[in-house]
Amino acid sequence: MRMAAHRIVFANEKGGSGKSTTAVHVAVALAAMGRKVAGLDMDTRQRTFGRYLDNRAAIMKREGRALAQPVYDTFDPAKSGPIEARLEAMADGADFLVVDTPGRDDENTRTAISTADTLVTPINDSFIDLDLIGQVDPDTYKVRRLNFYAELVWDARKARGKRDGATVDWVVMRNRLQHLDARNMRRVAAALEELSKRVGFRVIPGLSERVIYRELFPKGLTLLDLAAIGQDVGLAHLAARGELRELVAGLQLPMSMVLTPQTEMA
Template identity: 65%
Template sequence: MSEGREKTHIIVFANEKGGTGKSTTAVHVAIALAAKGARVAAFDLDHRQRTTGRYLDNRAATIARTGRALPMPIHETHDGVSEDRFEQVYARLAADADYLVIDTPGRDDHFARLSATRADTLVTPMNDSFVDFDLIGQVDPDSYKVTRPSFYSELIWDARKVRAKSDGSTIDWVVLRNRLQHIEARNMRRVSEALGQLAKRVGFRIIPGLGERVIYRELFPKGLTMLDSKDFGDMGLSHVAARQELREMMAGLALPEPTIPMFATA
């Protein structure tokens, strides 16, 4: 792993609104890191939906069925109740991992808040709309200027203060714009401008995420990703574009880098 890094890098995907592509993004990040040769663990805190856990279970089944050596994070799912179990699983997964990817529920959740205070990188995926923007900030209905941060931004602000007080570390908060559309240019521009205003005010970075593509849903039953091109045939132009989106997203996250070249096993 990169020189000078002595502890597991904690990446928390958190958004109290569902339907933002949070779990899909978390899985792709975990597998992309594993494809670099990193030791990666994933912790799914959503015991109801369990999307990340199911995705990786499907991947493990594909590996067992086909005998293919795919990059594979270790993973567990929390029961959503036990504080002791959370701490035990968290410690076990983090102990031997270069990265621990934590996927939180799309709702207010005690363990999601706890995880946020431990994040080195906190990723909040959002769709390109003011419906999703409302989670982190409010805008004037006429001018679309930001009027104030929303409750969730204040929650992250508090998490940063807790983290700084506990060990002096900072949390790199990244707002990830998923499912960007190439239509409704006026709406995209307004959302982008509002995000820029709020980013300066509360301190987060903005990066592009994954587009709205059928391929992401089609790969779920086999637990495959865009990095596994050899395992689902030749890629069309849309698949190539999706793979490039993933590359750009990983670059934007600016995580500590392993020494093995990106996507070496893909």
């Protein structure tokens, strides 16, 4: 009997966290491992996830290249019907369903979060983004109270447990890491550690701030494709690919779905 698709939902109400870029890279990485991956872009207006994969499909057609590519679609509330049905349809036959939600709070996003097996919230390494989850004392940098997004996820996790008894593994990803202000990074890390114990999420490193990600978008390429297209891979690109490997490992996805003879990310 085939296992149900593992749903990975990327959600953050604040824009600019690298959410869509990270979602695309995770989806392509899993597809490159030989898994059947479906992707759903729920941001009908901006549609960064979908456009990224459109660009990827276009370069494959234009240059006759065979690249790992998820099956994907865009959710349109006016045309696609209830989000629950659309998620079910996209998950059918897949090993993984990667969902990229819009940077806002709405009922469809809350529903998607409540169906997640793994919920990924990328945040920039700053107190501005951290404020989404909890408020920090300006003098001591200790967490004073939980914020609205933590409460939203708490409600979604309760809904999931009530519906089918399953849990939502919440992963907060420190994305766009920069190494300019070590003291600030330590303070953010300490606050996240305190919050993680109170709220129940895991913290993992994400992708650093690198120009390469902006350069790859128009062609729909990822870090995993550079060698395949014959592009020289410098030390910075090798480091970035190492970050991606660590990111996928940090998600702690079901190993039976990930470990195959072709799991090595080139």
